[in-house]
Amino acid sequence: MAKVKSRTIFISGFWKENPVFRQILGICSALAVTNLMVNTLIMGLSLIFVTSMSNLTVSILRNVTPTRIRMMVQTLIIASYVIIVDIVLKAYLPDISEALGPYVGLIITNCIIMGRCEAFARNNSPFPSFLDGVASGCGYAFVLVSVAFVREALGFGTLFGMRVMPSGWTNWIIMVMAPGAFFMLGSFIWVVRHFGPKEEEKPTAG
Amino acid sequence: MELGLSAFVIFFAAIFTNNILLTNFLGMCSFLAVSREVKSSLGLGLAVVFVMTCTSGLNYLVYYYLLVPLGLEHFRYITFIIVIAAFVQLVEMIIERSSPLLYVILGIFLPLITVNCAILGVALFMIIRDYTFLQSVAYGAGSGIGWTMAIMAMGGIRQKMKGARVPKPLEGPGITLIIAGIMALAFIGFTGMIQIQ
Numbered sequence: 001m002a003k004v005k006s007r008t009i010f011i012s013g014f015w016k017e018n019p020v021f022r023q024i025l026g027i028c029s030a031l032a033v034t035n036l037m038v039n040t041l042i043m044g045l046s047l048i049f050v051t052s053m054s055n056l057t058v059s060i061l062r063n064v065t066p067t068r069i070r071m072m073v074q075t076l077i078i079a080s081y082v083i084i085v086d087i088v089l090k091a092y093l094p095d096i097s098e099a100l101g102p103y104v105g106l107i108i109t110n111c112i113i114m115g116r117c118e119a120f121a122r123n124n125s126p127f128p129s130f131l132d133g134v135a136s137g138c139g140y141a142f143v144l145v146s147v148a149f150v151r152e153a154l155g156f157g158t159l160f161g162m163r164v165m166p167s168g169w170t171n172w173i174i175m176v177m178a179p180g181a182f183f184m185l186g187s188f189i190w191v192v193r194h195f196g197p198k199e200e201e202k203p204t205a206g
Numbered sequence: 207m208e209l210g211l212s213a214f215v216i217f218f219a220a221i222f223t224n225n226i227l228l229t230n231f232l233g234m235c236s237f238l239a240v241s242r243e244v245k246s247s248l249g250l251g252l253a254v255v256f257v258m259t260c261t262s263g264l265n266y267l268v269y270y271y272l273l274v275p276l277g278l279e280h281f282r283y284i285t286f287i288i289v290i291a292a293f294v295q296l297v298e299m300i301i302e303r304s305s306p307l308l309y310v311i312l313g314i315f316l317p318l319i320t321v322n323c324a325i326l327g328v329a330l331f332m333i334i335r336d337y338t339f340l341q342s343v344a345y346g347a348g349s350g351i352g353w354t355m356a357i358m359a360m361g362g363i364r365q366k367m368k369g370a371r372v373p374k375p376l377e378g379p380g381i382t383l384i385i386a387g388i389m390a391l392a393f394i395g396f397t398g399m400i401q402i403q
Binding site for chain 1: 330387
């Protein structure tokens with residue numbers, strides 16, 4: 001019973017309610033860091049960590065948090081985990097930390113995390129909440145990596161810094177610049193919505 | 207480095223060449239959600255300009271006069287968020303009391319702003335780029351205006367697009383992102399003028 005339920009939670013977070021192309025949340029950073037696979041992967045992992053841990057914490061504290069100030073409490077919890085990620089990245093991966101720049105800090109305002117805390121962790125027990133966080137984080141990382149895959153391959157002709165395109169390949173500079181990100185994510189949403197399960201659009205904010 | 211000139215340059219660079227929305231992708235969430243009409247875009251834009259200008263100055267003071275002397279630079283994320291949230295709350299209370307008209311225009315948009323990544327982004331960029339106080343405020347104001355410009359243009363385009371036949375799966379966020387891409391392409395044309403890192 002419990003196992004079936006965890007699987008449902010995972011699938012719905014990863015695919016059916018994928019934060020990026022279903023709920024259109026958290027695209028700020030989805031667009032900014034996706035021109036290199038390495039950066040994207042690190043960003044995705046950081047986000048999985050922050051979402052799952054903050055979901056867990058919010059869920060544990062859900063009975064002692066006054067409703068009126070819960071947003072503030074959630075923000076502080078998220079910010080604490082983001083600081084941990086930032087410090088760890090600075091210590092072990094200084095180059096990537098440099099490249100990601102302010103976008104690590106901007107995980108705080110990434111609406112996915114806040115959204116999951118509000119929608120799920122606030123009303124559920126710790127373990128499913130943790131799982132929900134992991135699932136949403138993975139869903140987000142999956143979209144990020146797919147976008148980065150195309151952008152790096154077309155824009156630099158490389159993947160993880162290794163050459164994959166034939167030597168005559170001309171790099172599509174536009175792909176590594178800002179417009180390329182918009183086009184890619186737009187088309188990606190188009191493809192996924194076309195083939196994915198049909199669902200009515202939910203209003204989003206944040 | 208002449209301070210006055212440089213702040214001026216940063217102000218314009220933040221509007222055109224380094225538009226916070228179209229080159230740094232900040233504030234996308236509210237950009238996609240609110241840009242359905244010009245009118246609401248303008249309201250949100252004004253609120254963003256105001257909050258961004260004030261909080262970039264405030265955050266500068268807090269960071270350099272409070273956090274740095276105490277050696278607490280790592281807590282800047284939490285601090286900035288608190289400063290922004292507190293400021294927004296304060297402004298909301300003040301304009302609710304003093305100017306009901308302004309409250310009607312900006313009121314519903316203010317709470318949205320706390321979670322707008324552009325505001326926090328501006329604060330983080332100004333620390334990373336080592337701006338002075340004047341430069342930070344100029345950067346905040348410029349970014350706010352640039353953001354407003356982009357969201358209003360998008361509001362206008364989307365209003366006109368209501369009659370257009372867009373493929374079903376592309377409707378809503380999909381087409382908005384692609385239009386934003388074309389806009390970003392247009393803004394690249396400004397790049398030759400001035401450049402900040």
